[in-house]
Amino acid sequence: MKAVRIGAPAGLDRLETVEIADPGLPEAGEIRVRIHATSLNYHDYRIANGEALAVRGRIPMADGAGVVEAIGEGVEAFAVGDSVVSLFFPQWSDGPARIGDFAQTPGDGVDGYAREVVVRPASWFTHAPAGFTHAQAATLTTAGLTAWRALVVDGKLKAGDIVLTLGTGGVSIFALQFAHAMGAHVIATSSSDEKLERLRELGAAHTINYRATPDWGRAATDWTGGIGVDHVVEVGGVGTLPQSIAAVRIGGHISLIGALTGRSGDVPLTAFLVKQARLQGLIVGSRSHQIDMIRALETTGIKPVIDRTFALEDLGEAFLLQEAGRHFGKIVVEF
Known part of the structure; x- marks a missing residue:
């Protein structure tokens, strides 16, 4: 079967498409899944380009969506033919955060989903949302669940809240969609007026071009009548955090998710x-969080925003598009 492996040294031009052995039939407690899609995240990018330590030959990609082909003895949660989506932290079932490393994260500490078939414990997956394509489901593992945890789990989002999102990457777009669907008001930023128009079409109540308005934290506060926003979905890190602090209200909530501007x-x-x-810093979420998010997606009818899809053997090209920052929403690989 086909897979992509990380070369040595790692680099986007050293991703190798190879043939690997079929994993066979599942044992007790396991399922065999035919993977049909994965999506790109910044975590995957850092591993693929060598910024993060990666084992030579590692199969990358944390997100995986596909169909159950066989079940092992004792598996009751899934049946052959079920559409499923992977978990970022397979060992984190529920409760508060207990994991602070990536030792069991697919595509990092263990092989990921840039391959056609996997055999994994059934607990490493949840059902995909009803009516979702595999490409849509593959966007949920990392980006979708990160936005959900930031606003709903940690932020206790409620109707009428004001949310500030930064940019047009996967997490920020999901945050906009979740907040809008739950009756919150969203202020969204971008350096592109074209992208700002698309954000308004998705439900943003107000948009700010941060290149034209460098003091966008103050601009966001002004739009709230001087009070400040209730939640900031902070994906930039140290380069944007001062503006996020300027934007947040007294007693508000900032979810520190990314470090795109430095560490x-x-x-x-x-x-x-x-x-x-x-x-509050956060890294994705638990299996229980993912199940709750999927229920919300089915109830609200939210569908992920996918910018472009690539073939598995073109994963390196997909990462180059991500690196350039020209995408809007998620980049997906289908196979």
Whole structure:
């Protein structure tokens, strides 16, 4: 069967399409899944291009969606023919966060889903949302669940709240969709007026071009009448955090998800203390969170925004599109 492996040294031009052995039939507690799609995330990008430590020959990609082909003894949650989607943290079933590394994350500590078939414990998957294509389901494992946890699980989002999202990547688009569907008001940022128009079409109540308005934190606060936003979905890191602090209301909530602008730097502590806000780091979520999110997707009718799809052997080209930052929403690989 076909798979993609990371070469040595790692690099987007060193991803190797290879033939590997079929994993065979599942044992007790396992399922065999024919993978049909995966989607790109920043975590996958850092592994593929060598920024993060990767084992030579590792099969990348944390997200995987497909169809159950066989079940092992004792498996009751799934049946042959079920559409399923993978988990980012297979060992985190429910409760508070207990995992702070990627030792069991597919595509990082263990082989991922850039391959046609896997045999894994049944607990490594959930059902995909009814009516979703495999490409749509493959966007949920990392980006969808991160946005869900940021706003719903940790942020306790409620109707009437004001949410600030940054950019047009997968997490930010999902955050906009979840917030809008739940009756919140969204302020969305981008450096592209064309993308801002698309954000308004998705339900953004207000948009800000952060290149034209460098003090976008103040602009967001002004739009709220000087109060500030209830939630910030912060994907930039140290380069954008000062503006996010400026935007958040007193006692508000900032979800620190990404570090696209760097991994260390100065933070305006006095401004943050005055805001008395909650800054919470998070990495994706649990199996229970994913099940709840999927139920919400089925109820609200939200569908992921997919920018473009690629073939498995073109995974490197897909990463180059991600690297360029020209996409809107998710980039998917189908096979």
